[in-house]
Amino acid sequence: MTNGWNDIKNADVVLVMGGNAAEAHTCGFKWVTEAKSGNGAKLIVVDPRFTRTAAVSDLYAPLRPGSDIAFLGGIIHYLLSNEKIFKDYVLAYTNAAFIVKEGFGFEDGLFSGYNAEKRDYDRSSWDYEYDEAGQAKLDPTLENPRCVFNLLKVHYSRYTAEMVEKTCGTPKDLFLKVCELIATTATGAKTLTSLYALGWTQHSKGSQNIRNIAIIQLLLGNMGVPGGGINALRGHSNVQGITDFGLFSNSVPGYLAMPNSKETTLEEYLKTRAFKPIRPDQMSFLQNYRKFFVSFLKAMYGKNATAENQFGFDWLPKVDVNLDTLRQFELMFQGKMNGFICQGFNPLMSVPNRKKLIAGLSKLKYLVVMDPLHTETAHFFENHGEMNDADPAKIATEVFLLPTNCFAEEEGTFTNSGRVIQWHWKAAEPPGQARTDIQIMADLFLRLKALYAKEGGKFPDPIMNVDWSYRNPAKPTADELLREINGRALADLPDPADATKPPIKKAGELMDIFAQLKDDGTTSCANWIYSGCYTEKGNMTARRDPSDPSGKGIHPNWGYAWPANRRILYNRASADPSGKAWNAKKKVIEWNGSRWAGIDVPDFGPLIDPTQKATGPFIMNPEGVGRLFTRGMMREGPFPEHYEPFESPVANPFHTKVQSNPVARVFKGDLEVFGKSEDFPYVATTYRLVEHFHYWTKHAKMNAVLQPELFVEIGEQLAKDKGIASGDMVEVSSNRGRIKAKAVVTKRIRPLVCDGKPVHIVGIPIHWGFIGATKKGFGANQLTPYVGDANTETPEYKAFLVNIKRIGPAA
Amino acid sequence: MTINRREFFRLGGTAVAGTTASALGFGSLEAVAAEVRPYKLARTTETRNTCPYCSVSCGVIIHTTGDGSKNTKAEIVHVEGDPDHPVNRGSLCPKGAALLDFIRSETRVKQPMHRAAGEAGFKPVSWDFVMERVARLMKDDRDANFKQASDDGKTLNHWPTTGFLAGCATTNETGWLTYKAVRSLGIIALDNQARI
Secondary structure (H helix, E strand, O other), X not given: OOOOOHXXXXXXXXXXXXXXXXXXXXXXXXXXXXXXXXXXXXXXXXXXXXXXXXHOOOEEEOOOOOOHHHHXXXXXXXXXXXXXXXXHHHHHHEHHHEEEOXXXXXXXXXXXXXXXXXXXXXXHHOOEOEOOOOOEOEOOOOOOOOEHHHHHHHHHOOOOHHHHHHHHOOOHHHXXXXXXXXXXXXXXXXXXXXXXXXXXHOOOOHHHHHHHHHHHHHHOOOOOOOOOOEEEOOOEOOHHHHHHOOOOOOEEOOOEEOOOOOOOOHHHHHHOOOOOOOOOOOOOHHHHHHHHHHHHHHHHHHHHOOOOOHHHHHHOOOOOOOOOHHHHHHHHHOOOOOEEEEEOOOHHHHOOOHHHHHHHHHOOOEEEEEEOEOOOOOOOOOOOHHHOOOOHHHOOOEEEEEXXXXXXXXXXXXXXXXXXXXXXXXXXXXXXXXXXXXXXXXXXXXXXXXXXXXXXXXOOHHHHHOOOOOOOOOOOOHHHHHHHHHOEEOOOEOOOOOOOOOOOEOOOOEOOOHHHOOOOOOEEOOOHHHOOOEEOOEEHHHOEOOOOOOOOOOOOOEOEEOOOOOOOOOHHXXXXXXXXXXXXXXXXXXXXXXXXXXXXXXXXXXXXXXXXXXXXXXXXXXXXXXXXXXOOOOOOOOOOOOOXXXXXXXXXXXXXXXXXXXXXXXOOOOOOOOOOOOOOOEEEEEEOOOOOOOOOHHHOHHHHHHOOOOEEEEEHHHHHHHOOOOOOEEEEEEOOEEEEEEEEEEOOOOOEEEOOEEEOEEEEEOOOOOOOOOOOOOOHHHOOOOOEOOOOOOEOOOOEEEEEEEEEOOO | OOOOHHHHHHXXXXXXXXXXXXXXXXXXXHHHHHHOOOOHHHHOEEEEEEXXXXXXXXXXXXXXXXXXXXXXXXXXXXXXXXXXXXXXXXXXXXXXXXXXXXXXXXXXXXXXXXXXXXOOOOEEOOHHHHHHHHHHHHHHHHHHHOEEEOOOOOXXXXXXXXXXXXXXXXOHHHHHHHHXXXXXXXXEEEEEXXXX
């Protein structure tokens, strides 16, 4: 979330699309209710199903699963063609006026530079024109036909309300009502907030859904203001934190990158990450990259990281191919993986194409599962009939199930969706012999280290040199780990303003903030964006002062929000170029003549005088402004384009030559098992219920009582066509598998008419498995296709093709 | 006797029982009060925690028996929303409201388990057995498949044949220590639940 949960109450219009907050983020949704009752806000819900969020909306519009880009593109077209944009903001705070270089183009569904054989683009033409000094060229009059604003207009000119109706099945009149309501926030007086979840991300082009809302919010001037922003309602309690800590193949904590093999030295690695400003007056915060990265290496290797050995740069593994979950299981399926460790993750249920997963896990030499619960992944080798068709006698995988504590039995921090890091306290001991994940990881590491010390082996250097100087190396505490994360001075740090003054930090002291980090090895910090969370004043994440002096939902002394305890990101944009709030009601920070000040921590140089320097508010971008055109940062192109899901009932209405995402990765074998609409005529989408959380609450008796049994949801018309009554048993099949479930016939799902043809939708909740307190049930991943978003590799769970038939009366 | 506010309300709720009691000859308020089970949370220890399910991260209060002294064993008997928490303000959804049933779930793992090749099920084993065996399997695989350099001589220093999937309901501190351990081993097949 760019803003936070409490901030939703400041919104005037709330758009929930790509999520169902009332059921999946119930207690956060109360702030939508608060916006409606306290602020007179209007709630718009766009969803294939009439969800419980839709039930309390002011305006509900249905759309076909997988057609979001067309819908959002239609909104952009409406805003541009009706001049419903916040022009001063767009001109000053976006790249609308930037001139795009010759050579960039878009034709027949493809941007310039496409290579069909590689299924990839040469993105070099997707960039600005630069002057001799390397600065981007602008046309503030917006007359140049190659400026971003005009290219944007041309690109979206095809996204008319008629095309939206044809593609999404949303009636044109209803769609226009959505546009009109959204457009009421274009003046700076009102704000729109966007709340989304997996409904936008679990698509083969999910990232471009988010790009579209970014464009909308920039055009409306809704970034950086209370009640605005783009708010990803994230999944698990600490999915934000684990993302921040970079537990990805190619990441380093704090959104830094793992080096690849071409980057043979630290200098080589840092060269491409200088992020020099490309506008005069601009500050580019990531110019501090070297400080953050060297401090990370010091946290990894401690005193063994020296300037002479490039702070241990060579010890870090080099990543040339991103080994994301889908690729890992593909390699496993090919027999190229030997070992696999799952720490509190149940991939047998959550990764697509169950059949492929069982085959992959069966080829492993060893599988280690660390979990508080008996997960299906740990028990993958068991035969549960059609629900898990495995033959244990033929599976040679050695499996270990290690009991871990649950949340109540440990202390430490979770980071919520609004980036607030919150400490929690331990209430009891874990049951039986269960241990904490920390203890297990430490034990494993120390045993391996001892084996290498005794026996030698391949390249033991990083194992021997990693810093493990915890008070009790076998049981590091959450408290000392959080201090290591925050970072500390390793030598006295002189005052940068005046070296004759006492040092700003003495050796050993905890950092106050990442701005104090050094690139010469005199500071250590595991995750720069968390720096400030545990200072000499104490554990900031354990703060429990709920006061909110401004009344705007900031709560500055509750926990600690990264970065720098800032609650609203990009808040410099809440003020106009001269430093005055665009709207007194939506004031966050202002220039008071000598510094930036207000109700939140400024997301800007606190002393940059806006009357002297035209520094842009988006200081993480070298442009200093928000991007309507993303240069080469997205794999599909610098503007979002509608592509159909890999399994779709219709031909792409926008262009005949390119049906689906032209750069999405499809493995051999997976392409062959995509279904055709002749055989699988209905669109399936997966979803969650308010009573369950993924494959977890099925272990809890109360939740099992509330929702005991798998069902699939279909509309009345489809039920009639197929002779299905509510409660009948049905079989739902895709080209990869079949599931059996009870049918629930509702008015909540209705057929949509796309290009003159009715499209029926089958809703499949995801919460059942073969272990737990509920009845056993099939999983949606027995049906879903093995393809992910081209940028993130998040699998396409929200739109695929199935067939459905009645197999008998209620069982 | 002293009657606190909650017990007073409970007394009100037992008016029918009270009438019956007086019919049996116990007329005094003390007799009624003696029949009422004292409010069980009045003497529990409260611990502030965070709901582990979704990323609203609601504040919860966990009630345990005992006062934490040496001769008592804390048992979790109740979980409720934390009214001081600025986001959930005491409320919980049907998932959070049933957290006690997750904590006490019958399908929790209580001891290390091992399944040998071809076996139909798990057998309980000791921590030492598990950790020693896993460390051995990992070291053997690492030593056999660790790549120090590419064919054209570029440094790789990675171990591609063992994967690690991290969860998203573990703490940041767990995440960092895990990162440190797996990267020091050279693991590059690293991913987490956020992907899905």
